[in-house]
Amino acid sequence: MAGMRPAFAEPKRGGTLRLGMGTGSANDSLDPALAIDTFPIVLNFGCLRNCLTEVGPDGQLRPELAESWDISPDAKVWTFRIRSGVEFHDGRTLTPSDVVATLRHHGGESSTSTASSIIAGIEDMTIDGDNVRITLVEGNADFGFLMSFYALGIMPATDDGVDWASGVGTGAYVLQDFQPGVRARLSRNPNYWKPNAAYFDEVELLSIRDTTTRQNAVTTGDVDVVERIDPRTARLLQRANGVTLREIQGLLHYTFSMNAPEAPFSDNNVRMALKYGVNREAMVQTILSGHGAVGNDQPIGPANKFYAADLEQRTYDPDRSKYFLRQAGMDKLTVPLHISDAAFPGAVDAALMYQEQAAESGITIDVVREPSEGYFSNIYRRTPFFGSYWSGRPTEDWIFSQGYASDGALNETQWKNERFDELLGMGRLETDDSLRAEIYRECQEILRDDGATLIPMFANHMFAHRETVVVPETIGSNYNLDGYKGVERWWAA
Amino acid sequence: MKDLMRSPVVKMMVARLLIGLGTIAVISFVIYGVIELLPGDIAREVLKSQATDESVRAFNERLGLDRPFLERYFEWLGNALHGDLGRSLISDVPVSELLAQRVKNSAFLAVLAAVLAVPLALLLGILSATFRNSVFDRATGITTLACVSLPEFALGYLMILFLAVKTGLFPSLSVIDPGAPLLERIWQTVLPALTLTLIVQAHMSRMTRSSLVALFQRPYIEMAELKGLRRRKVVWRHALPNAMGPIAVVITLNMAYLLTGIVVIEAVFAYPGLGQLMVDAVARRDIPLVQAASLIFATFYVSLNTLADVIGIVTNPRLLYARK
Numbered sequence: 129m130a131g132m133r134p135a136f137a138e139p140k141r142g143g144t145l146r147l148g149m150g151t152g153s154a155n156d157s158l159d160p161a162l163a164i165d166t167f168p169i170v171l172n173f174g175c176l177r178n179c180l181t182e183v184g185p186d187g188q189l190r191p192e193l194a195e196s197w198d199i200s201p202d203a204k205v206w207t208f209r210i211r212s213g214v215e216f217h218d219g220r221t222l223t224p225s226d227v228v229a230t231l232r233h234h235g236g237e238s239s240t241s242t243a244s245s246i247i248a249g250i251e252d253m254t255i256d257g258d259n260v261r262i263t264l265v266e267g268n269a270d271f272g273f274l275m276s277f278y279a280l281g282i283m284p285a286t287d288d289g290v291d292w293a294s295g296v297g298t299g300a301y302v303l304q305d306f307q308p309g310v311r312a313r314l315s316r317n318p319n320y321w322k323p324n325a326a327y328f329d330e331v332e333l334l335s336i337r338d339t340t341t342r343q344n345a346v347t348t349g350d351v352d353v354v355e356r357i358d359p360r361t362a363r364l365l366q367r368a369n370g371v372t373l374r375e376i377q378g379l380l381h382y383t384f385s386m387n388a389p390e391a392p393f394s395d396n397n398v399r400m401a402l403k404y405g406v407n408r409e410a411m412v413q414t415i416l417s418g419h420g421a422v423g424n425d426q427p428i429g430p431a432n433k434f435y436a437a438d439l440e441q442r443t444y445d446p447d448r449s450k451y452f453l454r455q456a457g458m459d460k461l462t463v464p465l466h467i468s469d470a471a472f473p474g475a476v477d478a479a480l481m482y483q484e485q486a487a488e489s490g491i492t493i494d495v496v497r498e499p500s501e502g503y504f505s506n507i508y509r510r511t512p513f514f515g516s517y518w519s520g521r522p523t524e525d526w527i528f529s530q531g532y533a534s535d536g537a538l539n540e541t542q543w544k545n546e547r548f549d550e551l552l553g554m555g556r557l558e559t560d561d562s563l564r565a566e567i568y569r570e571c572q573e574i575l576r577d578d579g580a581t582l583i584p585m586f587a588n589h590m591f592a593h594r595e596t597v598v599v600p601e602t603i604g605s606n607y608n609l610d611g612y613k614g615v616e617r618w619w620a621a
Numbered sequence: 622m623k624d625l626m627r628s629p630v631v632k633m634m635v636a637r638l639l640i641g642l643g644t645i646a647v648i649s650f651v652i653y654g655v656i657e658l659l660p661g662d663i664a665r666e667v668l669k670s671q672a673t674d675e676s677v678r679a680f681n682e683r684l685g686l687d688r689p690f691l692e693r694y695f696e697w698l699g700n701a702l703h704g705d706l707g708r709s710l711i712s713d714v715p716v717s718e719l720l721a722q723r724v725k726n727s728a729f730l731a732v733l734a735a736v737l738a739v740p741l742a743l744l745l746g747i748l749s750a751t752f753r754n755s756v757f758d759r760a761t762g763i764t765t766l767a768c769v770s771l772p773e774f775a776l777g778y779l780m781i782l783f784l785a786v787k788t789g790l791f792p793s794l795s796v797i798d799p800g801a802p803l804l805e806r807i808w809q810t811v812l813p814a815l816t817l818t819l820i821v822q823a824h825m826s827r828m829t830r831s832s833l834v835a836l837f838q839r840p841y842i843e844m845a846e847l848k849g850l851r852r853r854k855v856v857w858r859h860a861l862p863n864a865m866g867p868i869a870v871v872i873t874l875n876m877a878y879l880l881t882g883i884v885v886i887e888a889v890f891a892y893p894g895l896g897q898l899m900v901d902a903v904a905r906r907d908i909p910l911v912q913a914a915s916l917i918f919a920t921f922y923v924s925l926n927t928l929a930d931v932i933g934i935v936t937n938p939r940l941l942y943a944r945k
Contacts, residue, residue, distance in 0.1 A: 148794075153901050154719045154910075155712035162712075238679075307722070308712075309901065310893040311796055334796050336891040337901075340778060341794070345891075348785050348793045 143620025144330040145597065147609075148342045150356030152335025154309035159292040160279045161234050161241035166355060166608065167335055169278050171312050174612045175331060176217075177281025177297030178322075180208055180227065181272050183522065183611055185604045187431065189273055192322075193222065193282055193298065203267035203559050208260045208275075214321045216284050217302045218294070224255045229285035231262075233292070243279040245530070245537075267557040269564065270523040273433075277522070278612060300326035300616035309335055327619035343592070346371055352597045355609055357590040358473075359417040370595045376605045377421050378589040379429050379520020382472040384465065384482070387512040388543035388580035392463070396578055397456035402463075403442060404449035405486035408584045414481060415474040416587055423583035426575035427518060427527050431605035434524050434568040439576065449489035462492040463513055470503035471515030478584070479515065509540050516540060522606055524568045528552050532575060541580035548574050596621050629941045634931055641927040648919040649701070652912050653694045701916065707909035716913045719898065722799060724917065727887075727894035729797075731879040733810055734817035738879075739872055742822050746829025746868075751856060753834060761826070769823035773816075777889035780816050795890040813890040817883060821875040828871040832864035866936025870929045877925035881918045 151165035160172040173179075180194040191197075194208035214222040235247035249271075252263040264271060274280075281297055283290040295303035298321065301314035312333040320326050334351060336342040339358045346354040347368045357365065357373065366373045386393040386402070393399060408422035421429070424442055428435050453461060467479040476497060483493040498507045507514055521527035530536050533552055534544040548571060555567040575581070589608035593599055598621050604611025610618070664680040681687050700707065706716040745765070749758040768776060785793035791812045798806070836842060837860065845855045884896030891897075895914055902910035934940045 153711075153905065154723075154898050155709055155714070155905070155907065157712055305800075307798075307893070309898065311798070334794070334891070336794065336796070337897075338888045338891065341781070341889055341891050344781055344786060345794050348781075348789065350785075350792055350794045 139324070139327050139598070139619040141327050141329070141619075143328050143596075144332065145328040145353065145615065145618070145620070146332045146334065146351040147615070148334050148336045148345050148351035148354040150337060150339070150342055150354070152309050152333075152337065156308040157292075158295045158303075158306065160281050160283075161239070161243065161292075163279060164242060166612075167312075167333060169607075170609060170612050170615065171306075171333055172295075173278035173281050174299075174609070174615045175301040175312075175314050175333075176295050176299045176303060177283065178299055179277070179280050179282065180275040182613075183273070183276050183604065183606045185600065185602045185610060185617065187433065187605065189276065192276070193227070194275070197272060199269075199272075199559060201559070203269045203271070203557055204264050206262045206264070206271050207256075208262070210258050210260060211321065212258060214298050215319050216298055217296045217317060218284070220284055222282065222298055223285075224258060224260045226285045226290075227260045227282055228253050228255060229290045230280070230282045233283070233290045234279065241279060243277055246274045246277060246280070268525070269556060269559045270525050273523045274526070278607070301331050311335065322616070325616045328615070331615055346592050346594060349594060349596075353591060353593040353609075353614070355591045357419075357592055359415075359419040359587075359590070362417060362419055362590060365592045371592050372595070372599075373590065373592045374599060374603060375419055375588040375590040376603055377430055377586055378605050378608065379427075379431050379518075379522075379586070380589070381423055381427060381429070381518055381520065381583050381586045382415075382475070382478070383516045383518065384479075384582040384584070385514055385516050385541050386580040386582070387509075388541045390512050392456070392458075392461065393512065393580060395456045397452045398458075398461065399580055399582075400577070401449045401452035401456065401461065401489065401491065402486070403582050404445045404452065405489045405491050406482050406582060406584050407444035407485045408442075409444070410485070411478055411481055411584050415478045416585060419590060420585050420587045423585050424572075424576055425579060425581065425583050426572045427520065427531065427581075427583065428524055428568070428572050429520070429586050431520070432522070432524055434565050436565075436569040436572045439569065439572055442576065444485065446488035449486070449491065453490060460490045460492070462494060464494040464496050464511070466496045466498050466507045466511040466514045468498040468500045468503045468507065468515070470500040471508075472517040472587075475515045482584075524571065525552065525556050528571060529556075532579070532581075543578075543580040545574060545578060593618075630935060633934055633941055637927050637930050641923050644923050645916075645920055648923070649698055649916060650694065652915045652919070653697060654690075656908055656911060657690060697912070701913070706913040706916075709910055710907050711905055716909050719910060720895070720913060720917065723893065723895045723898045725799070726797065726892070727880060727883070727896065729806070730810055730813060730817070730883065730887075730892060730894060731876065733807065733814040734821070734879050735876055737814055738818040738821050738825065738875070741818065742825035742872075743829055743868070745822070746826040747833065747856060747861070749826065749830040750833035750837065751852065753830075753837075758830075765819075765823035765826055768819040773820060773885045774889050776819060777813070777816050777886055780812055781889070784812060784815075793890075795892040797893065810892070813883075813886050813892050816886055816889075817879060821878060825868070825871055825875055829864070829868050832867050833860055836860045836864055866933060869936065870933045873925050873929035873932060877922050877929075880921045880925070 149167040152167040156168045163169045163172050178192045182190055182192040184190045193211050195211045196209045198207045210224045234241035234243040249264050251265045254261045283292050300320050302317050305313040314331045316329050342354045345351045412420045465479050467475050469475050479495045483495050486493050530538045534549050551567050551571050555564055558564045599618050664677040708715055745761050749761050781793045784790050795809050795813050797809050845859050887894045887896040899914040
């Protein structure tokens with residue numbers, strides 16, 4: 129083996145990381161509350177700031193600015209011990225009042241923060257020495273996880289709020305120059321508190337929204353890493369010299385959603401007939417070019433903590449589909465499916481494939497192509513059967529209560545199930561992980577066998593990097609780019 | 622002063638200017654109206670799947686979108702005339718602030734492309750006319766026409782493929798930095814500028830060629846040649862000055878294209894210009910930004926067209942007098 133370089137040498141300091149991002153807008157802001165696209169999230173969360181907790185590459189929750197925490201038995205009172213001796217980029221020292229001010233920044237009546245629903249669950253916050261004690265409106269065993277959410281990076285407190293405009297945080301990189309929609313330049317935080325992190329001297333984020341241009345840029349070496357890989361051309365990147373494609377199953381999934389209160393979808397037999405009529409494997413191969421995994425009609429994936437891996441995977445079975453159709457008292461079924469590529473990339477092709485697959489069991493899927501413009505105002509939730517996507521949520525409770533609970537704000541199918549709501553309430557208060565695993569297993573089973581959401585596939589997180597960058601074997605699956613934290617986890621070769 | 626006003630040239634210029642302003646006024650109304658007609662509700666497009674009835678109502682109220690159309694149009698036009706283009710719907714930053722650097726970047730690319738394209742087009746046109754029907758003439762014709770016939774993005778990708786990916790001669794990205802030294806900015810802008818050069822080349826060089834060819838048939842050129850003047854002198858001293866009118870018109874029209882038609886090229890090279898900003902604004906339904914950018918594009922286009930008109934008429938005084 130002489131002459132062969134070990135694949136993963138010891139991390140070393142130095143070099144510049146140039147990241148080609150597939151997003152970026154002139155409206156991007158340094159306020160993490162408003163970040164919904166990858167460019168501002170990697171900048172605000174991945175580079176500038178730290179949260180109280182962090183999801184590690186192994187998927188486990190670990191301390192970040194909170195050194196440790198205690199939970200009351202009813203999961204209602206959370207006490208976070210704030211790390212001492214941590215400095216902001218401008219030299220100020222982190223205090224518990226910065227934490228309180230940051231969390232308040234995301235709350236309030238008129239909050240437009242992506243974290244507003246998390247903060248709405250907080251009843252009271254008090255400071256006690258180095259501790260921040262948070263009392264919740266009702267117990268939530270996942271609150272520690274929620275504190276790792278990318279919008280909740282800690283910012284320095286000011287007299288009447290927080291200072292977000294300067295970009296000052298405790299994070300691995302200090303902002304040098306930011307041109308929204310174009311680029312951001314950062315340099316290593318010389319006083320970064322976290323050991324074994326932040327190896328590059330400089331980081332540059334570039335907004336390259338055209339897919340071909342972006343993928344070319346990593347091929348020519350104009351950037352070191354690119355995200356948002358088009359599955360159809362991923363193969364070309366794999367073939368390019370000096371470029372490595374990395375992928376991991378995340379939580380992004382695509383759906384065909386039915387309006388549950390409306391006939392024929394109000395009959396679960398019809399829902400089951402539709403679910404057995406789709407060839408998931410073929411869709412993953414064609415729509416995602418193999419860069420994904422089959423869905424099981426429930427939104428929890430291996431990247432979630434309580435994913436029920438033993439739950440039997442539903443497969444394409446026209447006979448079963450016919451059986452359920454007969455149970456519903458029908459031989460034939462015709463349903464219009466309203467679709468556009470705005471729902472997810474390749475949605476129209478997926479609908480056409482589904483049309484052909486479902487025809488085997490006597491179901492006629494009438495594919496209605498809708499314009500992409502206005503899809504989310506006119507079609508989504510306004511037609512009985514439509515396409516949609518979910519970027520996923522880091523915890524079971526979060527996605528269930530937003531998307532599937534009877535009163536969920538984003539329950540797009542209006543599906544209601546008493547047992548499911550009851551389990552959801554139990555799971556939220558339970559702090560014993562093995563009991564929660566059981567509760568959430570049943571939730572996943574109910575969704576699979578009764579839910580109104582057909583989930584044929586999960587798309588992989590994909591990014592490509594040059595051999596100038598070393599990316600460890602284990603990468604985070606909670607978000608793309610190593611949980612959006614690759615900037616501080618990778619190093620120059 | 623009175624005499625000046627009576628001069629037909631000045632009269633014509635004033636008339637053209639007024640027509641130009643009228644055109645911009647009509648365009649402003651169309652810009653404001655068309656966006657109202659886009660399918661889908663602004664609030665729902667901005668809020669996407671996070672839109673609840675409450676958040677939609679709050680959004681519309683906050684932005685005054687519940688007021689009548691004409692009232693909003695005249696308010697917007699009045700403010701725009703005072704240089705206030707409104708604030709971004711998404712980030713609440715003044716639109717003029719978002720536009721400033723992008724307009725400069727777009728102008729930089731257009732000027733660079735023009736500096737490359739105009740002399741090259743003139744040279745190719747003159748050489749083609751001089752050596753008409755030679756191999757050189759035919760090769761130039763085929764190449765320039767092939768370039769203009771390809772879709773812009775395809776030409777851009779071909780440039781990247783051959784000049785960046787295969788040979789590594791130029792950077793494939795043009796994410797220029799306003800703070801960088803001029804030479805570095807030029808270096809990073811070479812590929813998009815070259816692509817634009819190829820696109821505008823055909824029109825300008827063909828026009829130069831045909832104007833000159835037409836002139837070469839004229840008796841006074843024949844006379845000059847019979848006098849024994851050298852070919853070069855005939856072309857530069859006698860033919861070219863008379864061909865300048867139509868050539869200048871074509872150049873001006875192509876400059877208008879360079880400033881306003883480069884949305885696709887900007888996307889292909891990730892160039893931070895006005896076009897990219899506008900595409901982004903349309904996707905996010907950032908209406909004030911879309912309107913302001915469209916208005917700027919329209920103003921550039923109408924101004925340069927007016928300039929082309931004026932040049933055309935001044936260099937051909939017959940056009941000053943309408944046929945009776």
